Amino acid sequence: MQDPLTLYKLIVLYMLDRADFPLTKSQISNFILEKEYTNFLTLQQVISELIDTELLAAQTMPGRTHLTITEEGRETLNFFENRISDAIKADIHAYFKEHEMTMRSETSVTGNYYKSTSGEYEAHLTAKDRGITLVDITLSVPVEEMAASICDKWQQKNEEIYQYLIEKLF
Secondary structure: OOOHHHHHHHHHHHHHHHOOOOEEHHHHHHHHHHOOOOOHHHHHHHHHHHHHOOOEEEEEEOOEEEEEEOHHHHHHHHHHHHHOOHHHHHHHHHHHHHHHHHHHHHHHEEEEEEEOOOOOEEEEEEEEEOOEEEEEEEEEEOOHHHHHHHHHHHHHHHHHHHHHHHHHHO
16 A cells, blocks of 8 residues: 555646646646545645655746646656556546646636836736747736736636737737
């Protein structure tokens, strides 16, 4: 019998290795909690340990953290992948098959803001498709609430805005 934490770490690494785009903590949690492999607190501990040992890289932005597997994580997974049962691997593949488009969309559109050296707030908005940047816009606004609102609306209306830009510029 292996240590359950080790298995959970391998499951997270396996998921990230199989995705060709970053996954959010929330996306990984949804799968693992839906399958009742472990609880939320244990999963957060697992993810933190994977980041601390540099098997995962994390990029935090308002409202979410994107995770990617590192080269060290990939090497570790290659060495221990046989400890993940075929049933769990099948569950992961089925989950990706059912949710991949939604998961890809959630991680390919980002909006975050920060206070610039001028005192303004800058909302940085991006949309990517398969690693290719489609749109990368930075808007300066006078107050934080406006920047936060722009980022929220970008998540909801990015396709519409992208289409508008294409129509107007081409």
